[in-house]
Amino acid sequence: MNQAVISCLHANLPAVEAVLKDIELQGITNITCLGDLVGYGPQPNEVIELIKEKKIATCQGCWDEDVVDGLDACDCSYPSQIAERRGHFAHQWTTGKLTKENKDFLANLPYSIRKDKCLFVHGSPNSQHEYLLPDMDAFAALERVENAKAEILFCGHTHQPYIRELANGSIAVKVKNSGSKDIQKKEMNLPMRRIVNAGSVGEPRHGGTKATYVVYNDITNDVKIREVEYDIELTCKAIINAGLPPIFAWRLKNGFEFAERAEDASHVCER
């Protein structure tokens, strides 16, 4: 059966509506959301209300967590001081706009959702702030899936959709301990695992302007990346009218690839 996985909606209502419409047109009713309902975009309450109305299973993203806890993401999450100031402003703006009910909703979202062999998280099983980039060390990537006791790990956070298959692995080790003079040799085969990044509905960073999400068939194990057009102008106008930084609109319009991504994207915030 097909199921849809969406992530990083970022308060962009026209994008969320377009993606949900696209999902509906495919007859898919099973949807999982990987968080970041808010942040950057101009319609945080509207997007949360829509997710609640559709009863979409959702885990908590880094923005959802930070807005609720009153903690702005620390400096390490931003590529520059000016980007950090913009980010902090967007946090304050979003916090000011959110209703108490919607803050409570974000506060009570789970860190992860498990469905059989699939684990759904925002960043990684370690942290909502960790980026699992497509080119990260393959063994480290496999460790994230394996230690989470999953076969397929669905994540978001990078805003770049991809499907990564890690297969035909093995590791050989040589072991010596203080109680023995013998050297033991062991070789083990590594399991095949997959990481699926759902990209971003509300703030794509894959070099294009279309919203992205993925469709997973749990019988055939096929995963497809979907791109969906939406009314970008509408969101851009709402960003400007809300008084949010105009650069948020500009990068949506241009599909700016590396917006707000820290130089060392593999860094995990220890805040």
Next chain:
Amino acid sequence: MIERWALISGLKGDLDTYELIQKDLKKTPGNITLFVLGDMIGPEKNCNKLLHRLINPKSNDLQPWCIYGWWEEQILLESGYRGNQRAEALRINKGEEVVKSLINAVDKSFLDWIAALQFGFVELDCGLIHGSSKDVGDDLTLDTPPLTLLDRLTRLQVNRLFTARSTQQFHLELTEGILNSEVHDLTGNHKKEQKVPQKAVIGVGAGKNYTLYDVGTDNTQFVRAGYQSEKKKNGFGLHF
């Protein structure tokens, strides 16, 4: 002159053991650097004399280079050095009495020194940490899955990781391996084959059990304090 590191941990206030190790090291050939990988304190005995000695080495002592360990983390948590957090893991696992014993074992005047200790050292291509690059309480042993060990090495970008949390002495070398990665994204398919780099995780032991590392030859020697000099003629000491 041979360059050697002596790696000790888990003294838990035991000044006698520390003095025994210092005595051992004076007889050990080479230019030795002494690293204390945490757990200088513990709840069992008063730790003040050992802490005083670590901070104020005797003139003929090897200078100790200390980092904090799991027990130091617990006292810092309980003493308010980590914001609102308290030593809940210790409290749940060992009980309120042990929390009190730990607090009583260390004079408050030492807390600022403990709080200023580093999480770990990176020397040459080696990481020296109490637990691992993930967490001070990360318990790496011979049974830890190699993928996890590789992750801890990768996070720190080192080839050797010296760890103390397990209290075990071991040397585990990742010798070879392979993993195929295929990424499909909106630009197409990208295949890559990644090989396991030669890396090792070394458990340094605790208390009287410590480790000597020969920087030039990459040899590890597991030692028991006081035993080395007595049994040297019998060839004790595991070289790897």
